Amino acid sequence: MLNWLDVLKFANNGNPKPDRRVEKTDYEWQAILAPEEFRITRQKGTERAHSSEMCNLFEPGRYACICCDTELFDSEEKFESGTGWPSFTQPIQENAIAYHKDKGFGMYRIETVCNTCDAHLGHVFQDGPPPGGLRFCINAVALKKVDTNIRKLTIGGGCFWCTEAIFQELAGVIKVESGYSGGNTQNPTYREVTSGHTGHAEVVQVTYDKSVISYETLLKIHLTTHNPTTLNRQGADQGTQYRSIIFYRNDDERKIALKVIEEVQPSFDDMIVTEMKKFEAFCEAELYHQDYYKNNPNKAYCQAVINPKLAKFRKLYHKKLKQAPVQT
Numbered sequence: 429m430l431n432w433l434d435v436l437k438f439a440n441n442g443n444p445k446p447d448r449r450v451e452k453t454d455y456e457w458q459a460i461l462a463p464e465e466f467r468i469t470r471q472k473g474t475e476r477a478h479s480s481e482m483c484n485l486f487e488p489g490r491y492a493c494i495c496c497d498t499e500l501f502d503s504e505e506k507f508e509s510g511t512g513w514p515s516f517t518q519p520i521q522e523n524a525i526a527y528h529k530d531k532g533f534g535m536y537r538i539e540t541v542c543n544t545c546d547a548h549l550g551h552v553f554q555d556g557p558p559p560g561g562l563r564f565c566i567n568a569v570a571l572k573k574v575d576t577n578i579r580k581l582t583i584g585g586g587c588f589w590c591t592e593a594i595f596q597e598l599a600g601v602i603k604v605e606s607g608y609s610g611g612n613t614q615n616p617t618y619r620e621v622t623s624g625h626t627g628h629a630e631v632v633q634v635t636y637d638k639s640v641i642s643y644e645t646l647l648k649i650h651l652t653t654h655n656p657t658t659l660n661r662q663g664a665d666q667g668t669q670y671r672s673i674i675f676y677r678n679d680d681e682r683k684i685a686l687k688v689i690e691e692v693q694p695s696f697d698d699m700i701v702t703e704m705k706k707f708e709a710f711c712e713a714e715l716y717h718q719d720y721y722k723n724n725p726n727k728a729y730c731q732a733v734i735n736p737k738l739a740k741f742r743k744l745y746h747k748k749l750k751q752a753p754v755q756t
């Protein structure tokens with residue numbers, strides 16, 4: 429995650445260029461861009477505040493450079509800044525954007541440009557929301573919305589080492605990150621979360637392709653591969669950080685989650701106590717927690733706790749795995 433010091437460093441020293449570069453003359457750009465697009469992206473223009481509907485758009489998807497189609501921002505990082513320009517907290521990749529010092533108009537600002545084609549996008553400021561604290565203030569004209577099948581799911585079901593190991597094996601799952609969510613402090617450490625005082629749950633954030641696996645299926649797998657009926661406890665792990673929790677990102681997801689809970693309830697003797705909460709922020713856990721099972725298969729916890737859970741999961745959902753077992 430980039431912070432203000434990274435931005436200053438990149439503005440001073442440059443940041444690595446992406447493999448793909450797009451270079452055209454002004455004459456060539458003019459031929460493919462609308463006059464307003466050309467004025468803003470190639471001549472460092474600024475659109476009027478509140479001139480675009482894009483400010484109010486928070487649907488899932490990505491935002492690409494209007495000039496060269498390179499994806500620059502994810503809707504996950506878009507926020508309501510109240511400025512009248514689309515605002516983001518982070519670029520999609522560390523080197524998607526390049527940063528230049530801009531002393532125009534008697535101000536000292538950091539200009540943001542597309543690192544692939546040098547299109548002027550807007551500026552970046554250090555008054556954005558935590559945890560990164562950045563506000564990318566971008567001209568809507570410089571961007572185009574790209575709808576993708578990529579979505580994120582954030583869930584907790586006890587120790588994240590277990591949850592991560594399970595979701596990593598599913599077809600359609602692109603990435604699983606272990607971290608913390610649902611608490612009341614920014615950037616908690618593992619030690620703070622373990623204290624139970626921050627209110628965070630150990631969670632995994634699953635990036636998935638909804639054309640391969642649905643939100644509904646992922647939730648069903650989640651609820652049937654941990655015990656959602658024990659309040660603030662998962663096996664021997666006790667404390668609010670081990671609570672069963674589903675974060676929803678919009679009302680559709682909330683309704684689907686309620687439906688799935690209702691559907692799987694009959695398979696448990698006890699009442700499901702999974703918390704439902706609107707997603708706000710995900711904080712990635714320390715590096716040694718990532719890929720924990722893959723990196724530590726012989727540790728006692730992995731052998732005693734994760735192996736049996738994985739075995740049960742693989743049996744139940746063998747058709748959903750990345751590599752389905754060969755039928756004999």
Ligand SMILES: [Zn+2]
Nearest residue numbers: 493496542545
């Ligand atoms: Zn570009």
